[in-house]
Amino acid sequence: MIINLKEIPDDGVKIEFDVKLPSDEFISEGLLKSKLFIRNLGGMIVINGDINASLLLNCNRCLNEFKDELNLSVNITCVQSEESTLDSRQLMNDELDVCFYTDDEIDMDVLASEFLINSLPMKILCKEECLGLCSVCGINLNEQTCLCSKETKVGSLGDLLKAAMN
Numbered sequence: 001m002i003i004n005l006k007e008i009p010d011d012g013v014k015i016e017f018d019v020k021l022p023s024d025e026f027i028s029e030g031l032l033k034s035k036l037f038i039r040n041l042g043g044m045i046v047i048n049g050d051i052n053a054s055l056l057l058n059c060n061r062c063l064n065e066f067k068d069e070l071n072l073s074v075n076i077t078c079v080q081s082e083e084s085t086l087d088s089r090q091l092m093n094d095e096l097d098v099c100f101y102t103d104d105e106i107d108m109d110v111l112a113s114e115f116l117i118n119s120l121p122m123k124i125l126c127k128e129e130c131l132g133l134c135s136v137c138g139i140n141l142n143e144q145t146c147l148c149s150k151e152t153k154v155g156s157l158g159d160l161l162k163a164a165m166n
Contacts, residue, residue, distance in 0.1 A: 002106070019113055029056035032052070034112045036048065045078035046076075047077075050072065050074065052069070053072070060124050063140075072116065075097060099111060
């Protein structure tokens, strides 16, 4: 959904839209439902509202798919920037809720998708106590007990160095 910033009335506009997320290495399937209020404050665009997401994610430890629901509060400020500075600009910590636009349009699908992806944890887990996969046989330790002997399992880096030295 493309929003033309010149068409936003002085008292703002309320929009609702859905975005189907493309699959990638983190998200197998996803649907965002956004309810946002947009105001144009003299070239600075303020976006507030909620994004609700139904996601099918891949666990980083055991690689299983799992469903998750996220409810995010949105408070983003968009400011105009020259196109030549957008690619080389490094954001500071206090600018992570700022977006930049070059024309008089903002693609709300892209904005909502990027907001969601930036809100995901660095390590996506099906559950906090996920045991992951056995490093030797690859069995999912959440579902079965590993039958590998303790001696065949990879030890610490110190153990590997000792073995290499002998």
